[in-house]
Amino acid sequence: MKKLTFISSTQIKNKIIMKKFILSLALIFIVAVPVFSQSQSEIKLEDLENNRVIKTGEIVIGDRFILLEKTDDKTNVSITRKDSYRNRASRFRGHLSGIGIGYNGFLTDFWSTSLNPDEEYFSINLAKSIAWNFTFPSVSAGITRHFGFVSAIGLTLNDYRFDNNNSIIKGEQGVISPLYPAEGIVYKKSKLHTAYANIPFVLELQIPANGNHYKTLNISGGVIGAVKLWSRTKTVWHDGSKHKQKKNDSFNLNMLRWGATARAGYGSFQVYGTTYFTPLFEKGKGPELYPFEIGVMLNF
Numbered sequence: 519m520k521k522l523t524f525i526s527s528t529q530i531k532n533k534i535i536m537k538k539f540i541l542s543l544a545l546i547f548i549v550a551v552p553v554f555s556q557s558q559s560e561i562k563l564e565d566l567e568n569n570r571v572i573k574t575g576e577i578v579i580g581d582r583f584i585l586l587e588k589t590d591d592k593t594n595v596s597i598t599r600k601d602s603y604r605n606r607a608s609r610f611r612g613h614l615s616g617i618g619i620g621y622n623g624f625l626t627d628f629w630s631t632s633l634n635p636d637e638e639y640f641s642i643n644l645a646k647s648i649a650w651n652f653t654f655p656s657v658s659a660g661i662t663r664h665f666g667f668v669s670a671i672g673l674t675l676n677d678y679r680f681d682n683n684n685s686i687i688k689g690e691q692g693v694i695s696p697l698y699p700a701e702g703i704v705y706k707k708s709k710l711h712t713a714y715a716n717i718p719f720v721l722e723l724q725i726p727a728n729g730n731h732y733k734t735l736n737i738s739g740g741v742i743g744a745v746k747l748w749s750r751t752k753t754v755w756h757d758g759s760k761h762k763q764k765k766n767d768s769f770n771l772n773m774l775r776w777g778a779t780a781r782a783g784y785g786s787f788q789v790y791g792t793t794y795f796t797p798l799f800e801k802g803k804g805p806e807l808y809p810f811e812i813g814v815m816l817n818f
Contacts, residue, residue: 620813
């Protein structure tokens with residue numbers, strides 16, 4: 519009958535440590551030997567001291583890049599891994615993150631902004647209806663050096679400035695209807711403000727300009743999804759003194775929305791356009807309006 523041999527946890531731990539130590543020595547040996555042998559054959563110490571092989575540029579030793587920059591009185595030397603150097607120089611980096619400003623409005627049909635007569639209270643002043651976009655650092659997945667997917671998380675603030683002397687309110691049966699001021703009062707400012715967190719997902723193509731891989735013409739397009747964070751109305755009027763009123767409410771706005779977005783630009787400057795296929799309001803709870811935005815972006 520065979521005896522069972524029990525190994526303590528301490529013995530097991532010691533064996534694991536020993537194996538890791540031996541493996542580490544083997545890896546160091548594998549990496550160090552070719553680097554050392556190649557450095558001995560390609561660059562000699564006296565050559566470095568006498569500046570005979572030093573020039574502004576690169577020297578490859580094994581899997582290392584030696585970057586050299588010679589001045590009148592000294593030579594600067596920096597060493598980096600070949601893979602990391604190449605990855606920095608050739609990786610795909612999309613143009614999505616940044617700050618943008620533009621105009622926003624509504625479509626009532628395909629490329630139409632005409633409102634029905636009973637919806638004229640939702641006529642807006644496009645020149646004063648401003649959209650702010652803040653897109654946080656993006657994630658890029660390159661297919662090639664200048665072609666790949668880009669995504670990020672962003673925040674969009676929309677102001678819809680009413681053109682007529684009204685605001686909006688939930689009327690009978692919770693349906694959105696116009697809210698007019700008391701007789702003799704004219705609103706100096708009346709707007710609907712919304713805030714959405716969004717996630718764009720685009721495919722981007724970059725075209726190097728004048729052979730410069732860091733200054734490119736970039737074109738991108740894709741989809742965008744968003745979730746509502748808050749919404750409110752704001753009115754300002756004067757009747758001998760200034761009055762300001764804000765009202766926070768859901769206003770029957772759709773909590774989720776999705777659409778299409780496109781961008782085009784050069785370097786860090788872009789123009790963009792976004793249109794949503796989800797109506798602004800829940801079905802049957804307000805006018806059938808589809809938000810859109812056009813503007814400019816400054817990438818970082």
